[in-house]
Amino acid sequence: MKKWKQVLSVILVFALMLSLAACGKKPAADTSTETDQAKDNNAVTEAADSKDTPTDPPAQNPVTLMTVSMHGGTDANAGNYQAINSQFMTDYPYITIEDDSQSADQDWKTKIAADFAVGNEPDVIQYFTDANASDVLAADKFVSIDEIKAQYPDYAKDTLDSALAAAANPDGVQRAVPTTGYWEGMFCNKDLFDKYNLELPTDWDKMLKAIDVFKQNDIVPIAVSLNNVPHYWIEFLMLSAAGPDGYKAVPETAPEDWCKGLDMFKTLRDMGAFPVDTDTIDNDFAGEMFKNKEAAMQLDGSWYLGGIPDQDNTVLVSFPVIPGGKAQPGSMVGGISSGFYITKKAWEDPDKRDAAVKFVMAHTNSDSVQKYWNGNGQAAAAVKAVDNMTPLGISGMEYSQAATSISSPTDSRISQEAYNTLVAGIVDVSTGKKTSKDLLDEVLAINAK
Structure with missing residues (x-):
């Protein structure tokens, strides 16, 4: 009996030791929540870093723009026109301009009318806006300014309303953006x-x-x-x-x-x-x-x-x-009798559409109009007075x-x-x-x- 009591005492002591050991041991931390939070924090940090780091714009498809203007031959603005074209291709290296500008004589008018009649019209053309354009207008291959502005609200934004009205075609529709008027x-x-x-x-x-x-x-x-x-x-x-x-x-x-x-x-x-x-x-x-x-x-x-x-x-x-x-x-x-048109051929091509709009805006913004005008004739946009006008320039202005x-x-x-x-x-x-x-x-x- 005494022996049995001794055994029982040993068992109780051992159980007590196990209980104390269990109480002294800290439970393992649940790290799953902390790990998920760390992942979220890292994601936020990476997103913030990506906003601060500039990224290259998406690559543009190469575009070849066929253009025609009256600034050819001995035209006084031929140099300005070509300079604007060169700067344009520098600003938009994915756009190549293939230009066929000539003097606007009768032979040229006849050629343009023939090109439009057979589907060989360019993407952008500077051409007449009055009855001189009757044959070309009859082909119905130009996009109206209203239609362009519906997608490009800033189109022709520098052009005076009076100039756009003066450049309207005989049917009253505005299709061409002018640069200057004339006398x-x-x-x-x-x-x-x-x-x-x-x-x-x-x-x-x-x-x-x-x-x-x-x-x-x-x-x-x-x-x-x-x-x-x-x-x-x-x-x-x-x-x-x-x-x-x-x-x-x-x-x-x-x-x-x-x-x-x-x-x-x-x-x-x-x-x-x-x-x-x-x-x-x-x-x-x-x-x-x-x-x-x-x-x-x-x-x-x-x-x-x-x-x-x-x-x-x-x-x-x-x-x-x-x-x-x-x-x-x-x-x-x-009067004002010419302006830049965008043809439906270019408008219906998504890549050429944007390039054509940029091209016309490059030639008709206030800075370009200032160059084309240079104190001569009538400016279609707000321009600054020309310093050091020549005697002939003053004579023309006074006339x-x-x-x-x-x-x-x-x-x-x-x-x-x-x-x-x-x-x-x-x-x-x-x-x-x-x-x-x-x-x-x-x-x-x-x-x-």
Whole structure:
């Protein structure tokens, strides 16, 4: 019995020791929650780091943009246009521009119309906005500005509302974004007038006297290509004869005033006012004659001003009113008649669409318009006054500001086919092979079709 009690005591002592050992031992920590939290903290840290670390933009697909403009040949803004293109390709290295800019003569207009007719139109084109664009507009291949703005709200944001309205097509739809407006006027080499003690041709008699004196001294009185670009003379002779209201009308048969104006082509030719080869030279050649002081006078537009080397001795004068003309002195031809279009071909290609929008905006923002304008003509965006304007620049500004009326050219009111017929018939009118009335009746009949 005593022995059994001793055994029981040992057992109780051993059990007590086990109990004490269990109480002194700390339970193992549950680390699963801490591990998950650490993972979450690491994820947050990595996300924050990724926001602070710049990442490369997604790679752009290479794009080749086919472009066409009027800034080719001897155009005064050809250098600005090409410089903007070069900077554009530097800013957007994935975009390659393949440009086919040329002088905007009749042959070029015909080529553009043919390209659009057969589906060979470019992605972006700077082209006419008035009736000169009738053949191209008929192909219905341009995107409207409203449609573009629906996806690109900043498109044409620098362009003045008035300029966009002035550049609207004949149907009232705005498709083209303009850069500058224009005026047309009589450029004179004043140093030649001074050399022969002649007054500037501010009236018709003074111009006739100047023609006679220059002809006697082997100076071409008037630089013009009657077979290539007689446009400016057509406009001013008809405006001078008919006055602004009669000039802007589109009659069904030849008005007497229009005939009277065009009759002056023969009068001036018979006097020897034009180059002897006026029927064969082109407009660029005529322009070089004037710039080289081989000719005394030239009718041209504000775009021509910047390309004249002698900015000190060249001036602008208002076209003199012909005898019996209904226009007031200071009547001027001018307006906004061109802009940059995006074609549907480019718009329907996602990559080209964005590139085309960027291209047009690069050429029509305020900085680019400032370069294109440079104090000449009318700016389509807000621009800064030009410092150190040349005497010719000031003369052009004063001439345009003194205009008593501004009328758009005839080609903005009649069809392209009709106007082409008018231009093509001027040589025959000047030689007497065809009368002004016969030509105008033919032109107006075509326009009425």
